[in-house]
Amino acid sequence: GDSVTQMEGPVTLSEEAFLTINCTYTATGYPSLFWYVQYPGEGLQLLLKATKADDKGSNKGFEATYRKETTSFHLEKGSVQVSDSAVYFCALRDLGNAGNMLTFGGGTRLMVKP
Amino acid sequence: NAGVTQTPKFQVLKTGQSMTLQCAQDMNHEYMSWYRQDPGMGLRLIHYSVGAGITDQGEVPNGYNVSRSTTEDFPLRLLSAAPSQTSVYFCASSSGQVFTFGSGTRLTVV
Numbered sequence: 001g002d003s004v005t006q007m008e009g010p011v012t013l014s015e016e017a018f019l020t021i022n023c024t025y026t027a028t029g030y031p032s033l034f035w036y037v038q039y040p041g042e043g044l045q046l047l048l049k050a051t052k053a054d055d056k057g058s059n060k061g062f063e064a065t066y067r068k069e070t071t072s073f074h075l076e077k078g079s080v081q082v083s084d085s086a087v088y089f090c091a092l093r094d095l096g097n098a099g100n101m102l103t104f105g106g107g108t109r110l111m112v113k114p
Numbered sequence: 115n116a117g118v119t120q121t122p123k124f125q126v127l128k129t130g131q132s133m134t135l136q137c138a139q140d141m142n143h144e145y146m147s148w149y150r151q152d153p154g155m156g157l158r159l160i161h162y163s164v165g166a167g168i169t170d171q172g173e174v175p176n177g178y179n180v181s182r183s184t185t186e187d188f189p190l191r192l193l194s195a196a197p198s199q200t201s202v203y204f205c206a207s208s209s210g211q212v213f214t215f216g217s218g219t220r221l222t223v224v
Contacts, residue, residue, distance in 0.1 A: 008154070032211055043204060043217040044157075051211065089156055093211065100145040100164070100208045101172070104156035 002027045006090045006105035013080055013112050021075040021108045023064075023090035031092040033057075033066055033073040034102065038087045047075075047088070085112045116140050120205050120216035127195040127223045135190040135219050137205030145208045146188040150174065150201040151218075157204060163188055195223045 006023045013019060025031065035047040035057070048057030053068035062077045073090060090105040121136045139146065147162035159172030163182040177199060179191040188207075192199060200223045205216040 004156075034213075044215040046213070049211065093213075100210075101147050101159055101162050102157075102206075102213060104149075104158075106154050106156040 002031070002092060002094050002103045004090050004092055004103055004105035006088075006108055008106070009087075009109040011108060011110050013110070015082055015112055015114050016079045017112075019075070019077040019080045019084075019110065021088055021090075021110070023073045023075065023105060025071050025073065025090075025092050027071075027092055027094050029094050031094045033064070034091045034093070035062070035064055035073070035075050036089040036091060036104075038089065038107075040086070044089065080110070080112045082112045082114050085110055117214050118205055118207050118216040120203075120219050122219060123217065125219060125221050127192070127221065129195060129197060129223060131195050133192050133195065135192075135203055135205075135221075137188045137190065137216060138186050139188075139205075139207040139214070140186065141207060141209070141214065142185060143207035143209045143214070144185070146182065147172070147206050147208070148178070148180065148188070148190045149204045149206065150199075151204060152201050160190065160203075192221075197223045199223050 003026045032051045034049045036044040037047045048059040050057040050066035056065045064075045087107045087109045089107045091102040118139045144165050148160040149157035151157045161180040163169045203219045
């Protein structure tokens with residue numbers, strides 16, 4: 001079945017540091033890939049997505065490129081801020097599924113210190 | 115512009131009690147689903163629905179029931195609560211690549 005693996009946290013960085021959160025996936029078809037963010041006490045918000053190989057999703061300074069050859073979708077940001085502190089989830093949507101659902105990774109908590 | 119509304123936000127149950135978590139969406143989405151979120155395990159799919167009158171099991175369905183009598187509503191029922199069901203529950207509705215999540219229900223079973 002489908003699965004998503006992302007690096008365990010927490011990840012602790014100083015403000016303005018470079019961020020990478022690794023995400024790899026296993027899927028039988030050609031999935032769409034997503035990054036969701038969960039701020040403390042809130043639900044999940046879509047951060048960015050990519051629907052086919054070599055697509056780059058970007059939003060709020062975050063980027064991720066859909067790499068089919070390495071089955072990866074790593075999240076990057078050049079300069080993190082304290083306000084980026086949150087839990088980040090990598091997820092995939094496999095078009096082969098009967099229902100329209102997402103498969104999530106375990107989440108990575110990011111803590112940014114001033 | 116409500117999106118997906120979940121109630122209640124917090125709930126404490128005693129072992130063996132039953133309850134229903136409510137989920138309603140106003141976007142006319144066909145697909146709805148329930149996830150539970152546990153530390154280090156991400157979100158896991160409990161049940162899902164592809165339309166009114168149609169439901170199916172996800173990854174972790176045991177101890178939960180769902181029904182979908184209307185497009186808008188997708189309640190999740192805990193039949194006999196157990197401490198292992200202590201979790202944060204999220205309802206989602208979707209259409210194509212667009213997924214909208216509710217704000218969650220934090221459930222504690224003591």
